[in-house]
Amino acid sequence: MNDEELIKRVAQKDRRAFEELVNSYRRLVFNVCLRLTGDRETAEDLAQEVFFHVYIKAKTFRSKSKLSTWLYRIAVNRSLNYNRKNKVPHRSPPSGSFTENVSSKLEEISSPPSYSPEKSLENKEEKAFIRQTVLSLPEKQRTAFILYYWEELSYKEIAEILKTSLSSVESRIHRAKKTLREIFLERVVNKSK
Amino acid sequence: MKGTSHCRKVKTHLIEIAEQKTDQIPNRNELLSHISSCPECSRLVKHFSRLWSELEPPREREPSSDFLNGIIQKIEEHEHRKISFKTVFGELKPFLRAVPLAALIVLGVFTGKYLGDTQPQMETQSYSQLISEYSNGFEEIPSGSFAEVYLNLNSDEEEGNS
Numbered sequence: 001m002n003d004e005e006l007i008k009r010v011a012q013k014d015r016r017a018f019e020e021l022v023n024s025y026r027r028l029v030f031n032v033c034l035r036l037t038g039d040r041e042t043a044e045d046l047a048q049e050v051f052f053h054v055y056i057k058a059k060t061f062r063s064k065s066k067l068s069t070w071l072y073r074i075a076v077n078r079s080l081n082y083n084r085k086n087k088v089p090h091r092s093p094p095s096g097s098f099t100e101n102v103s104s105k106l107e108e109i110s111s112p113p114s115y116s117p118e119k120s121l122e123n124k125e126e127k128a129f130i131r132q133t134v135l136s137l138p139e140k141q142r143t144a145f146i147l148y149y150w151e152e153l154s155y156k157e158i159a160e161i162l163k164t165s166l167s168s169v170e171s172r173i174h175r176a177k178k179t180l181r182e183i184f185l186e187r188v189v190n191k192s193k
Numbered sequence: 194m195k196g197t198s199h200c201r202k203v204k205t206h207l208i209e210i211a212e213q214k215t216d217q218i219p220n221r222n223e224l225l226s227h228i229s230s231c232p233e234c235s236r237l238v239k240h241f242s243r244l245w246s247e248l249e250p251p252r253e254r255e256p257s258s259d260f261l262n263g264i265i266q267k268i269e270e271h272e273h274r275k276i277s278f279k280t281v282f283g284e285l286k287p288f289l290r291a292v293p294l295a296a297l298i299v300l301g302v303f304t305g306k307y308l309g310d311t312q313p314q315m316e317t318q319s320y321s322q323l324i325s326e327y328s329n330g331f332e333e334i335p336s337g338s339f340a341e342v343y344l345n346l347n348s349d350e351e352e353g354n355s
């Protein structure tokens with residue numbers, strides 16, 4: 001069953017079609033919520049809300065855009081609303097060390113551990129630093145950056161999801177990269193001192 | 194001096210160098226040969242590139258095994274709420290239809306009562322005021338005048354009739 005047929009059936013409250021849709025897109029929706037909020041439990045709640053919304057509002061879906069774009073849009077909006085309400089993330093970029101709380105939160109989105117304990121610790125710290133830096137970017141830059149670098153979407157898709165222009169997406173990613181460059185450069189220089 | 198300006202240029206293009214997308218950098222070859230000859234820039238590029246490469250997408254995670262059940266539960270709760278609202282509303286429908294009519298009748302009764310209570314009172318008030326003003330005029334008739342004799346005569350006739 002293709003996406004168009006699937007969503008049509010969901011609009012008719014076909015539970016089997018809905019389960020198929022959830023199984024096809026659960027990872028995508030859950031991971032984007034996780035990357036935007038940095039918290040597993042929150043991401044799971046938000047992702048469930050996304051699918052609940054899809055079930056209730058399936059009739060309003062216009063097949064002009066891709067189903068994944070619609071799902072991304074709902075997931076991004078829900079995650080950003082959650083962040084705004086709960087004052088997440090921490091607005092200041094990370095310094096040399098970071099709090100245990102943030103570190104453990106960021107572990108949720110980190111890669112599998114490597115086998116050398118020393119390397120693993122350094123690697124973990126580095127990854128946590130990077131993720132905290134990304135999460136500390138201003139909202140618009142952070143969202144565009146995550147969708148481009150972590151979700152590996154094109155500028156066009158990001159513009160559709162965020163309902164903005166291509167040039168605005170370009171500028172958001174450019175500014176995010178500039179900010180990250182400054183912070184990373186500072187860290188590299190400080191570490192080599 | 195040339196080394197310093199190149200070093201500065203390296204810092205501005207660190208991301209392009211780390212991502213190996215150096216095509217757009219002006220005087221690219223000159224810059225790349227500077228990096229290989231300047232130990233400071235070479236170290237900076239190496240460390241920065243390593244850090245930048247860690248920006249790769251985080252490993253995909255799986256939601257919990259209870260994920261779908263959680264959604265189904267939400268949907269069932271929503272549908273239950275919708276059904277109970279419909280049931281309550283359906284039972285109340287005949288009463289709800291009668292409410293505007295009853296309200297209209299009550300409003301009519303009260304409006305009638307208000308008009309009935311207030312307007313005649315106002316008329317009575319102004320009528321009695323007029324009479325008292327009129328009778329005050331008779332008190333000022335000088336005694337022994339023709340008018341007084343006529344009035345006395347008239348009142349005797351009235352008493353006789355009763």
Ligand SMILES: [Zn+2]
Nearest residue numbers: 199200231234
């Ligand atoms: Zn240099």
